[in-house]
Amino acid sequence: MLIEKLPKTKILINKKRLMKHFAELSQIGLNHTTGGIDRQLGSIGDKNARIWLKRIWKNEMHLNIYIDPIANLWGSYSRHLENKPIVFGSHHDSVADGGKYDGAMGVIIAMEVIQTIKENHIIMRHPLEIVSFTGEEPNSYLVSTLGSKVLCGRLNKDDIFKLSDKNTGQLLSKTIDLLGGNSQKIDSARLDKKLMTAFLEFHIEQGRCLFNQQQSVAAVTCITGIYREIITVIGEANHAGTTHLENRKDALCAAAQLCLDIENIMNECSHLAITVGKLKVKPGAASVIPGRVILTIDMRTVYPAEKEKALVLLQKIVTKISQVRGVRIERKINLDQLEMPMDSNVINAMADAFVKNEQPVIKMVSMAGHDAANMARLTKAGMLFAQSVDGYSHCPREYTAPKDIVIAAQVYLDTLLILDKELE
Numbered sequence: 042m043l044i045e046k047l048p049k050t051k052i053l054i055n056k057k058r059l060m061k062h063f064a065e066l067s068q069i070g071l072n073h074t075t076g077g078i079d080r081q082l083g084s085i086g087d088k089n090a091r092i093w094l095k096r097i098w099k100n101e102m103h104l105n106i107y108i109d110p111i112a113n114l115w116g117s118y119s120r121h122l123e124n125k126p127i128v129f130g131s132h133h134d135s136v137a138d139g140g141k142y143d144g145a146m147g148v149i150i151a152m153e154v155i156q157t158i159k160e161n162h163i164i165m166r167h168p169l170e171i172v173s174f175t176g177e178e179p180n181s182y183l184v185s186t187l188g189s190k191v192l193c194g195r196l197n198k199d200d201i202f203k204l205s206d207k208n209t210g211q212l213l214s215k216t217i218d219l220l221g222g223n224s225q226k227i228d229s230a231r232l233d234k235k236l237m238t239a240f241l242e243f244h245i246e247q248g249r250c251l252f253n254q255q256q257s258v259a260a261v262t263c264i265t266g267i268y269r270e271i272i273t274v275i276g277e278a279n280h281a282g283t284t285h286l287e288n289r290k291d292a293l294c295a296a297a298q299l300c301l302d303i304e305n306i307m308n309e310c311s312h313l314a315i316t317v318g319k320l321k322v323k324p325g326a327a328s329v330i331p332g333r334v335i336l337t338i339d340m341r342t343v344y345p346a347e348k349e350k351a352l353v354l355l356q357k358i359v360t361k362i363s364q365v366r367g368v369r370i371e372r373k374i375n376l377d378q379l380e381m382p383m384d385s386n387v388i389n390a391m392a393d394a395f396v397k398n399e400q401p402v403i404k405m406v407s408m409a410g411h412d413a414a415n416m417a418r419l420t421k422a423g424m425l426f427a428q429s430v431d432g433y434s435h436c437p438r439e440y441t442a443p444k445d446i447v448i449a450a451q452v453y454l455d456t457l458l459i460l461d462k463e464l465e
């Protein structure tokens with residue numbers, strides 16, 4: 042029974058401290074023109090956020106701080122216990138001109154939960170480890186969820202050494218070293234499957250589901266699979282003035298038809314998101330009929346059957362447009378990352394914590410990628426979402442009401458206490 046799972050008196054997080062820490066972190070990398078956050082991987086904002094986190098973790102929380110070779114920031118509490126740690130946290134980096142809540146709030150809530158456990162002298166069966174991951178967001182090194190990918194072995198030293206900043210040319214390995222990591226030892230950052238008891242991440246929803254329902258929190262059941270293709274439409278470049286309609290093989294017009302038909306796939310597959318996000322037109326001159334268009338497709342779903350259905354539809358569309366417009370269309374798979382279910386123990390613990398906090402038990406999938414998807418390869422992983430007002434994210438308008446943050450922090454604490462009791 043639930044009552045036996047949790048301490049008799051309700052342990053409350055400290056709202057004032059939580060919001061104070063969040064306000065402080067929100068000043069780091071603040072873009073004073075837009076009100077957004079600039080804490081991209083390797084930026085001054087990233088570095089300063091790390092300095093701030095280390096200071097609070099050391100001086101206020103008295104954690105043992107450790108920076109692993111890929112520069113993930115770790116803080117451990119009661120390390121001496123024999124059981125394997127429960128790990129929790131998120132990331133402090135942001136996209137360019139991003140929001141204050143994405144990632145950061147997951148770190149701040151994790152901090153508050155440790156502080157609450159400490160000052161209430163709660164005896165835990167498991168050591169607790171907080172983590173703030175390196176480079177979760179898409180960045181100019183063209184790699185996201187960098188820190189957790191290295192931990193679970195999806196990226197190794199050789200991969201890292203091939204990457205450089207597409208704007209400045211700086212090697213990613215150098216950036217990692219400047220952030221306090223050790224690029225030569227990146228392979229030793231990889232974690233064994235048996236090293237953790239569980240992983241828990243809080244994140245804002247970044248969508249409208251909870252906002253539309255006017256609810257505060259939800260448990261994530263599965264993190265979306267992401268499938269990407271690069272499609273090349275090959276027509277014929279020719280004179281814009283002298284080429285009659287019947288002689289044209291306009292690659293851009295064919296690509297435009299392709300974009301609209303791809304969008305229409307979502308009418309057939311309602312549990313799938315598909316987007317053409319990038320388009321390159323060649324030769325790209327006002328007086329030349331486009332001869333070649335390169336475009337990207339990003340497809341996301343948690344249902345493999347939906348993905349298969351969409352791929353069949355996509356092939357039909359491609360065949361039809363090729364025939365009707367006399368162009369050649371080449372497809373190349375660029376990414377095929379499978380959906381990642383969250384652990385049922387963690388989801389159930391979260392559901393109990395919802396009840397304890399008088400919240401309806403809402404479960405949903407995440408259509409954004411997260412570090413938790415990588416951590417799920419290593420341990421029992423789970424995610425807690427809180428409402429994003431109007432669904433805005435990755436922009437200065439990103440906002441979650443303090444009321445929902447407090448509910449989330451309380452649910453997070455109770456989830457952790459339940460998992461500490463239940464898990465080996």
Ligand SMILES: [Zn+2]
Pocket residue numbers: 132143144177244
């Ligand atoms: Zn994030």
